[in-house]
Amino acid sequence: MNIKTIAYSATFLGMIGAASPAAAQTVALATTQGGATEQIANAIAMVVTEQTTMQIRPQMSANTAQYIPMVNAGRLEFGIANYPQTFYAIQGTGMSEGTPNPDLRIVGTLFPFTAGLFVTEDSGMTSYTDLEGVRVPRYPDNSLGDYIIRAGLAAGGLTYDDVESVPIANFPRQYDAMRQRQIDVAIATAGAQPTFDMEASLGGIRFLSFSPDDDETIAEFLPGTYTRTLPEGFHSLPGLSAESRLFAYDYMLFAHRDVSDEIVAQVVNALYNGADQLRETSPLWQEYNPDDLAKMTDMPSHEGALAVYRELGLID
Secondary structure: OOHHHOOOOHHHHHHHOOOOOOOOEEEEEEEEOOHHHHHHHHHHHHHHHHHOOEEEEEEEEOOHHHHHHHHHOOOOOEEEEEHHHHHHHHHOOHHHOOOOOOOEEEEEEEEEEEEEEEEEHHHOOOEHHHHOOOEEEEOOOOOHHHHHHHHHHHHOOOOHHHOEEEEOOOHHHHHHHHHOOOOOOEEEEOOOHHHHHHHHHHOOEEEOEOOHHHHHHHHHHOOOOEEEEOOHHHOOOOOOOOOOEEEEEEEEEEEEOOOOHHHHHHHHHHHHHOHHHHHHHOHHHOOOOHHHHHOOOOOOEOHHHHHHHHHOOOOO
């Protein structure tokens, strides 16, 4: 069954959210539960629902590995993920080794997603070379967490052999382990809610800083990733200062190729016109520029999105 033949019944809608008005068309947006990705999905859903006659319902999964194949199969219309995960998923390499998802189409580039590894403020650690010998989360092989940890260790000239690995299943469990002082370092997104929670429960946190020379090393693990210092508006956020240099990759909105051009166009126009609303939802959207929705990538784009970007004069 593909997206053209799916009819979302009232029973199904009840599973993923409150029933929508009879006249409103409802589509699903795949996301993880908790953390920055859910925050992004909720903001998109709010703006699209307010600006169109369509309703987007976030559909929660434990991780992107669960929901990307569902979008590729046409069981869910839309999904969001970072550039490396989306790239690997379409290609069937890296995190998605041997399982390509050729029916995904890029709808838009949302904003730079800036993240890194943080430690407690009282740890004394400031750089990735300081991780030698400490307790580091060990995510399942080929998961996003695994790739981020390996990239961070590589930036410090280290591997898992140089640290004490602590098995961690997912990001929520990671934050619990950090809170309980079972690990010494954890992954987080700048400005995401977990950083505020960790700041409060740990008495202060600090993001470790990369050097400009680390870009090539990090990109080996995370395609499309680069390091950057953050604009002044971020410096007051938990764990950050003017000197903080984190890694960044674009966050992507994608759809199944058979989602109608009309539906995709409604979503794109809502995101383009709702920039102010999106920025008000959380610091994650602080750098959102609606013109960047049309940023071209090495991945195939949805024709419905391209048509809108041409009408807006964003692409030729």
